Amino acid sequence: MAKKKLKAGTDLTWMDMDVGNIVKEAGSASARRTGDWRTERPILDKEKCNKCALCWLNCPDAAIRPSKEGFYEADLNYCKGCGICANICPVQAITMIEEAEK
């Protein structure tokens, strides 16, 4: 299936709504910043990280992505700050810090 550019919610009028608000494309949440209400964010210490990928496996929202250098980092557009990655990390390489206005 060709990957269509997904519309964000604010592009849609009421006449664009599908019957019953059925979502026909997969991954439609990727068009939205679903993590902007997060209160804590994960910070990765690359000195400690052994690239085991347990955080990537356990992220309930698939918000952790492998980087070119082989590390696993949270995409903050989608990360909800649940802290599962920090909790699961066997070498304590992830710390949760409070989101604060700067």
Add this chain to the structure above:
Amino acid sequence: MSKRVGLEASHAAAEAARMADVDVIAAYPITPQTHIPERLAEMVANGELEAAYIPVESEHSAMSACLGSAAVGARTFTATAGQGLELMHEVVYVASSMRYPIVMTVCNRALSAPLSVWGDHSDAMAVRDTGWIQVFCQSNQEAFDMTLWAFRVGEDSRVLFPVMVHFDGFSLSHVTEPVILPEQEEVDRFLPRFHYPFALNPDEPMTHGAFGPPDIYSEAKIAQEVALRKSKDVILQGWQEFGDIFGRYYGPVELYRTQGAKLLLLTMGSFSETAKIAVDTKKDKGKSVGLINLRLWRPFPFEELRQAVKGAETLIVFDRCISFGGPGGPVSSEIRSALYNEKRRPGIVSFVGGLGGRDMSVKDFEYVIDRGQEIMEKGSKELYETVGIRGKVSGIRG
């Protein structure tokens, strides 16, 4: 050949569901609806009906199971009453918002407390705004006819809304009347196989019931609102087709001897038949009176109602439900709103009665007609008046 048989409304509704060849029934028994799931369970057990009967543990589960069944495109039926409808309440909204054409019979029952299994319209009024198409039946024949019609209309690809068929607990649900049952061939002609265009299918994955954040929720609800109002065309078409095949024609409002009548009485459900007799006796005595039986409740038939009251001076609206602390019976409030902006409109008098199975006799409706006219001429201290309450009722002030 159609046949004329004696059936209570509950069994008439069950028979209609059988002839509609439903695929799934998920229901929890509750008085006075019990005979419907009981009869359908029996039909499934003895092979009269090939369907899945899901004996759920509550009404909340009944409607939830119906959602799943409708989502895969199965023709889905359920029934409930009173407290059961209240327990199912949150899922009732989901069914219409997700546009699942489930058909549900509601055997209208009063709400606790005090505990009552008997009939009134409190349960129906509590689900007024749930987005379902809703009709009220006057007789057991209508209970059969409206159930068939409900599948035809709800499943139409231009509609895709669930339909609630209301009939009065006990006074219809448990009372045997003659019902004309059609031939299966006629039913099949009226009601084609159901093809839900968005049925869940692993080959074409899609999401039903997604999340609606603030930037999309309002658009979603307006789309639903416009679609429900537009369903009116198919509702009328459905009744026309029904009449053409079965010979009984229905409309959103039924007018009984209203031609030229100065005073009109408006009722819903089985009381309409009693009120008709009161209209006859009053007419015989020279009173200019007629009856409006409001059949279609949602979407509300504004146009037909305006047309029906044209020329009348007084409109008495009879409610079987109290809107506590409100401006009158719920139906009378709606009728007032519907007519408020009309240049020429009748004065409206609100009556409440027939609560929790209290019977309304012909004499009671004659009283409503006489007293209604008196209120119109002399006024009343109360926002609405009552019928048959022991003790002088006062203190219903605005």
